[in-house]
Amino acid sequence: MPLVSPGTDAAGYPAFRSVVPGLLSLMGIFFANFMTRVVLAPFLLHIRDDFDLTKAQAGELFFIVSLGYSVALLCSGFFSSRLEHRQVIMVSAVGIALALVLAAFSPNLLWLRSSLLLVGLFGGLYFPSGFAVLTSMVPHTNWGKALAIHELAPNLSFVLAPLLAEMMTGLGLGWRAALAGNALLALGALVLFLRYCSAGREKSIPPRPKAYLTTLGQGRFWILAVFFAMAIGATQGVYSQTPLYLVSVRDLPADWVNYLLAASRVSGLFLVFWAGMIVDRLGPIRALRIFVALTGIATITFGLLPGSWVMLAVLVQPTMGGCFFPAGFAVLSLVYPAAVRPLAISLVVPMAVLAGGGLIPAGLGIFGDHDLFALGFILLGAAILLSTVLTTALKPSPSPSPVPSQDQPTP
CATH class of the missing domain: 1.20.1250.20 (MFS general substrate transporter like domains)
Structure with a gap:
């Protein structure tokens, strides 16, 4: 039976x-x-x-x-x-x-x-x-x-x-x-x-307002907010200003740029699984440190690579930026116990979206108005690279629940 x-x-x-x-x-x-x-x-x-x-x-x-x-x-x-x-x-x-x-x-x-x-x-x-x-x-x-x-x-x-x-x-x-x-x-x-x-x-x-205030008062919350802001800035923020940058500064044909932009994101359909395996093998915090560093370096190349070589940066940078999220959500699950995790996500994500998806593309636009578009990408990449130092302050919670290995939700 x-x-x-x-x-x-x-x-x-x-x-x-x-x-x-x-x-x-x-x-x-x-x-x-x-x-x-x-x-x-x-x-x-x-x-x-x-x-x-x-x-x-x-x-x-x-x-x-x-x-x-x-x-x-x-x-x-x-x-x-x-x-x-x-x-x-x-x-x-x-x-x-x-x-x-x-x-x-x-x-x-x-x-x-x-x-x-x-x-x-x-x-x-x-x-x-x-x-x-x-x-x-x-x-x-x-x-x-x-x-x-x-x-x-x-x-x-x-x-x-x-x-x-x-x-x-x-x-x-x-x-x-x-x-x-x-x-x-x-x-x-x-x-x-x-x-x-x-x-x-x-x-x-x-x-409950008290729970919000308690979470906002924790240092680990702000460190994770920085990482997720950088992640969204490196993906959605860079994506939003890439066509304008390539056409107005690098003199690439507008119609060709759209095809390049689409091709640069195809890898994201598959790399999330690879990133999950890296998180499992190296551990969430170490994997996050590696992905942050590689994303920062790749973003810097947007402004440094000369001529048509910038197309290589457009193709490579999203592959690293997309790996942020499996590692980032795994780290969040590691440092916050299950009871607190939903509240942490509800506060981290909106701050990161506002900074990474709003302030960063707006800031890149300001640099573009002053004919410093390339410098804007270099400074963004440098900020992402320097943020790797913050990973040393992240510690697992006393009794962490199992860490999800892959396919965590993108905000």
């Missing part, structure tokens, strides 16, 4: 194969969400021309989206403690779609900025609830596989955004059509989510 029902495992969860459609539908929501943070980069030259923006003003657009995203992440607990997680995801997807439509019809810069702030606010609601839904669908022994599916979203976004931009430009469509298309994508992903995913009926525990 079988001890479990057919189609379930020993813990009573559905067989992993049966929840794959639900996981894919959740990945679709995350894909539409993440695309809002990268879709502007391939069109930045066109947006700059349409609104007569300086390089710094163009970089500010990414800061505005990141600001909204970070604020929503910080406040997400107040929503998910009152609404079911799947309801929060629905609000996020519909809100993103409406805000993107508003942005697509922007008649002036103020309208565009306001709409992008709304995009970030609704986008930031997704991650905590999406992660809660994902982990409720499968037992912890299958979290690695589930997260691997979920993590296809940001990597696909980095690859597809420049290719779609080039295709749409060839069809005579511009950035406004891209934003409207992203809105339709968000609504389509929501329909599939409601159809194939029935999880997410739970609510989260209301946030």
Whole structure:
């Protein structure tokens, strides 16, 4: 006589194969969400021309989206403690779609900025609830596989955004059509989510202000916040300003740059697994130290390599930057016990997104306005490289829980 029902495992969860459609539908929501943070980069030259923006003003657009995203992440607990997680995801997807439509019809810069702030606010609601839904669908022994599916979203976004931009430009469509298309994508992903995913009926525990203050007062929290800010800056921040840098400073053809940008991110689809193995073999803190150093060196080459050699830097730098996240989340799991870890993530991620995805591209734009674009990349790489010193201050918690080896969620 079988001890479990057919189609379930020993813990009573559905067989992993049966929840794959639900996981894919959740990945679709995350894909539409993440695309809002990268879709502007391939069109930045066109947006700059349409609104007569300086390089710094163009970089500010990414800061505005990141600001909204970070604020929503910080406040997400107040929503998910009152609404079911799947309801929060629905609000996020519909809100993103409406805000993107508003942005697509922007008649002036103020309208565009306001709409992008709304995009970030609704986008930031997704991650905590999406992660809660994902982990409720499968037992912890299958979290690695589930997260691997979920993590296809940001990597696909980095690859597809420049290719779609080039295709749409060839069809005579511009950035406004891209934003409207992203809105339709968000609504389509929501329909599939409601159809194939029935999880997410739970609510989260209301946030406690005292716990926030305790976490913010810890030195290890700020060290991890620096590392994650550098990680997002080295990936999303560099990505957002690369097309403008290569065209305006390195004189590469705009259409060719988009193909180069897409090719540079293909490796991210596979390297997360390699990074996980390195973390297992060397340990999280040592692996993080190596990935930080290599990312810093690779980022410096953006400004140092002469002529067309910069294309080599564009291809190599993302391979190192993408390895940050498996090591970073493994270290966070090592230094924070399980009871405190969700709170630490809810505070680290928004700060890192605001700094790495907002301040860093805006800062690079300021350097670009002063004809110092290359110096901006060199200084960013140097800051990342110097931050390796901070790894010496990270220590495991007294009773750490098992460290996840790979496929940790990208913010």
